Amino acid sequence: MENVGVCDEFVNLKATELRLGLPGTEDGGEEERQKVSCCKSNKRAFPETEKDIESTGKTKPASPPKAQIVGWPPVRSYRKNNIQTKKNESEGQGMYVKVSMDGAPYLRKIDLTVYKQYPELMKSLENMFKFSVGEYCERERYKGSEFVPTYEDKDGDWMLVGDVPWEMFVSSCKRLRIMKGSEAKGLGCGV
Amino acid sequence: MNYFPDEVIEHVFDFVTSHKDRNSISLVCKSWFKIERYSRQNVFIGNCYAINPERLLRRFPCFKSLTLKGKPHFADFNLVPHGWGGFVQPWIEALARSRVGLEELRLKRMVVTDESLELLSRSFVNFKSLVLVSCEGFSTDGLASIASNCRHLQDLDLQENEIDDHRGQWLSCFPETYTSLVTLNFACLEGETNLVALERLVARSPNLRSLKLNRAVPLDALARLMACAPQIVDLGVGSYEDEQDSESCLKLQAAIRKCTSLRSLSGFLEAAPHCLSAFHPVCHNLTSLNLSYAAEIHGSHLIKLIEHCKKLQRLWILDSIGDKGLEVVASTCKELQELRVFPTDLQGGGNTAVTEDGLVAISAGCPKLHSILYFCQQMTNAALITVAKNCPNFIRFRLCILEPHKPDHVTSQPLDEGFGAIVQACKNLKRLSVSGLLTDQVFLYIGMYATELEMLSIAFAGDTDKGMLYVLNGCKKMRKLEIRDSPFGDAALLADVNKYETMRSLWMSSCEVTLGGCKRLARKAPWLNVEIINENDNNRMEENGYEGRQKVDKLYLYRTVVGTRVDAPPFVWIH
Numbered sequence: 001m002e003n004v005g006v007c008d009e010f011v012n013l014k015a016t017e018l019r020l021g022l023p024g025t026e027d028g029g030e031e032e033r034q035k036v037s038c039c040k041s042n043k044r045a046f047p048e049t050e051k052d053i054e055s056t057g058k059t060k061p062a063s064p065p066k067a068q069i070v071g072w073p074p075v076r077s078y079r080k081n082n083i084q085t086k087k088n089e090s091e092g093q094g095m096y097v098k099v100s101m102d103g104a105p106y107l108r109k110i111d112l113t114v115y116k117q118y119p120e121l122m123k124s125l126e127n128m129f130k131f132s133v134g135e136y137c138e139r140e141r142y143k144g145s146e147f148v149p150t151y152e153d154k155d156g157d158w159m160l161v162g163d164v165p166w167e168m169f170v171s172s173c174k175r176l177r178i179m180k181g182s183e184a185k186g187l188g189c190g191v
Numbered sequence: 192m193n194y195f196p197d198e199v200i201e202h203v204f205d206f207v208t209s210h211k212d213r214n215s216i217s218l219v220c221k222s223w224f225k226i227e228r229y230s231r232q233n234v235f236i237g238n239c240y241a242i243n244p245e246r247l248l249r250r251f252p253c254f255k256s257l258t259l260k261g262k263p264h265f266a267d268f269n270l271v272p273h274g275w276g277g278f279v280q281p282w283i284e285a286l287a288r289s290r291v292g293l294e295e296l297r298l299k300r301m302v303v304t305d306e307s308l309e310l311l312s313r314s315f316v317n318f319k320s321l322v323l324v325s326c327e328g329f330s331t332d333g334l335a336s337i338a339s340n341c342r343h344l345q346d347l348d349l350q351e352n353e354i355d356d357h358r359g360q361w362l363s364c365f366p367e368t369y370t371s372l373v374t375l376n377f378a379c380l381e382g383e384t385n386l387v388a389l390e391r392l393v394a395r396s397p398n399l400r401s402l403k404l405n406r407a408v409p410l411d412a413l414a415r416l417m418a419c420a421p422q423i424v425d426l427g428v429g430s431y432e433d434e435q436d437s438e439s440c441l442k443l444q445a446a447i448r449k450c451t452s453l454r455s456l457s458g459f460l461e462a463a464p465h466c467l468s469a470f471h472p473v474c475h476n477l478t479s480l481n482l483s484y485a486a487e488i489h490g491s492h493l494i495k496l497i498e499h500c501k502k503l504q505r506l507w508i509l510d511s512i513g514d515k516g517l518e519v520v521a522s523t524c525k526e527l528q529e530l531r532v533f534p535t536d537l538q539g540g541g542n543t544a545v546t547e548d549g550l551v552a553i554s555a556g557c558p559k560l561h562s563i564l565y566f567c568q569q570m571t572n573a574a575l576i577t578v579a580k581n582c583p584n585f586i587r588f589r590l591c592i593l594e595p596h597k598p599d600h601v602t603s604q605p606l607d608e609g610f611g612a613i614v615q616a617c618k619n620l621k622r623l624s625v626s627g628l629l630t631d632q633v634f635l636y637i638g639m640y641a642t643e644l645e646m647l648s649i650a651f652a653g654d655t656d657k658g659m660l661y662v663l664n665g666c667k668k669m670r671k672l673e674i675r676d677s678p679f680g681d682a683a684l685l686a687d688v689n690k691y692e693t694m695r696s697l698w699m700s701s702c703e704v705t706l707g708g709c710k711r712l713a714r715k716a717p718w719l720n721v722e723i724i725n726e727n728d729n730n731r732m733e734e735n736g737y738e739g740r741q742k743v744d745k746l747y748l749y750r751t752v753v754g755t756r757v758d759a760p761p762f763v764w765i766h
Binding site: 130 | 351382383460484534
């Protein structure tokens with residue numbers, strides 16, 4: 001939920017700016033609103049199309065672009081998050097992989113494209129499954145934790161998360177598994 | 192005035208349960224006021240800042256059940272910043288100090304802490320029922336306190352709360368001797384669940400009627416739970432994702448067939464479509480079905496399920512059901528009273544899932560329909576006029592056209608006439624949400640015809656202050672008015688200050704109201720709390736003498752008998 005809060009502030013800046021004009025009229029603010037894209041995939045801005053301006057422009061001044069309007073449509077966050085995830089998956093947007101953790105009886109799904117680097121991903125996993133992954137270093141891998149994040153790559157091999165450059169990881173990761181304890185110790189970095 | 196002894200009158204009053212009616216009888220005379228206040232069992236406080244705990248206790252010393260509501264409705268859509276208020280702690284502290292034998296607490300949009308829950312659990316020996324809706328601020332540790340200490344707990348109902356899940360053992364905190372559970376709803380918990388503790392709890396709860404699981408309960412566990420509780424009436428199936436085996440599905444089918452009392456079904460957060468058919472045997476008894484989280488199920492599977500549900504009274508669904516699906520609903524569910532159709536495409540740019548045709552079909556096929564929430568991408572005046580003719584019995588009519596300012600897609604006209612037809616035909620309309628392209632005209636109609644209207648939600652509508660004035664002048668029973676992104680300003684706000692004493696609250700955001708206007712209102716009406724919520728640029732507002740004309744981003748005003756609240760954060764200014 002933290003992310004959503006941050007994004008709201010971002011988008012809100014324009015919306016709450018005090019000015020003496022009718023709501024919905026902007027001077028060049030429209031481009032800015034579209035540029036403000038949020039970190040979570042469920043807040044992607046839609047490009048404005050000419051057709052839309054025409055259809056709504058008949059009796060009103062230029063209507064707000066289809067970029068994210070705070071609190072619209074009036075759907076609770078809980079519901080929004082649930083729906084958006086499914087939608088992105090089915091449309092092939094985002095890169096959804098299943099995440100399982102040893103000992104947890106349920107799977108989760110995450111969108112890898114939402115993260116920019118490993119630390120972000122690890123933080124998210126830690127939050128999701130309530131565990132701590134410890135420090136990562138080249139030689140000893142994940143020190144100080146009994147949990148080890150691994151992934152299955154395109155070739156079906158199980159690799160340690162963090163060994164390859166991020167972009168390579170995102171393009172080759174098929175699913176994630178957070179291993180526990182002794183099983184993980186024997187894992188090399190592939191091949 | 193009284194020809195009967197007080198005990199007789201009190202006994203008669205016991206049959207009067209609605210808050211409105213009890214408020215009315217308490218106004219008849221001093222004697223009735225006194226009898227009523229000592230005998231009121233259920234107290235309802237629609238705005239926790241309209242009154243304080245001390246005044247509550249002074250008036251009603253003997254109540255057993257308290258309902259409290261905190262944040263305004265638009266908080267659901269992230270329009271109220273974190274930390275605004277609505278804290279339950281002072282209420283629980285005050286009640287704990289008093290001699291009230293609290294048995295039930297129902298909270299909506301309030302901030303609840305683990306400390307509050309702990310205090311609650313320790314202070315009321317006969318505490319039976321906790322219902323939290325859209326609350327936040329607590330964790331599973333608070334739930335553990337409730338489980339551990341409330342020996343007579345019957346209901347623990349958590350609806351769409353933000354709960355910090357410590358993945359703890361709160362379920363195992365219910366003592367082994369505890370067997371009085373009737374309702375358990377933890378669907379909103381995000382974390383892992385102790386399945387063993389849950390199964391044991393369910394197995395020793397013969398009175399369990401309502402069980403709503405979270406997403407961490409897999410299919411085989413669900414089957415075992417249902418086998419333990421065939422008497423279940425209301426079931427939330429949680430995740431329903433079937434990764435591995437069909438054996439679980441078979442076990443589930445067997446368990447379901449035994450649940451002959453099942454009337455209400457929900458959940459399906461990650462549902463696998465093929466397992467939905469496991470529920471077909473019990474569909475003919477269902478009166479309530481909530482599939483609005485089942486985003487992965489294709490419309491056709493939904494329809495197959497609904498075709499069996501002839502007794503359905505309440506249906507919550509996603510618009511992936513389509514107009515065709517709604518036609519099936521219309522021809523199958525003749526007992527339907529409440530329908531909610533939620534959007535799957537939030538941006539409104541994709542496929543038209545449901546249109547005005549679906550709405551018309553429902554209105555034509557379901558004569559008992561009285562409540563509707565309908566998200567769609569297009570609407571026409573003609574359709575609304577037809578709906579009004581078909582269904583003059585609407586009590587709640589909420590239409591949300593996803594794109595703001597969207598006109599009638601056939602005629603390109605505003606939707607004034609359509610909504611006008613609704614308010615004219617539906618003489619019992621209590622709640623209305625309007626959307627699409629709307630001028631002041633629609634508000635003229637609302638003010639003229641919506642005599643019973645109590646709650647009105649307006650977004651991106653209207654042209655001038657006249658619009659808001661029509662509503663304020665016309666709707667005598669208005670209680671809650673919430674407006675966003677509409678060109679209403681100070682003139683409308685200040686026209687009739689006394690009107691707000693008859694209402695619970697007014698919300699206006701991104702409108703034309705100015706700081707000067709708000710200050711003037713506050714001066715004229717000291718019995719109102721006029722709150723200005725200003726998250727960014729805390730100091731800009733009062734600078735350089737333009738303050739009078741500076742627009743207020745969010746205004747929330749409400750009547751109160753206890754003056755300015757003391758717990759407001761710095762970004763809330765109260766005049």
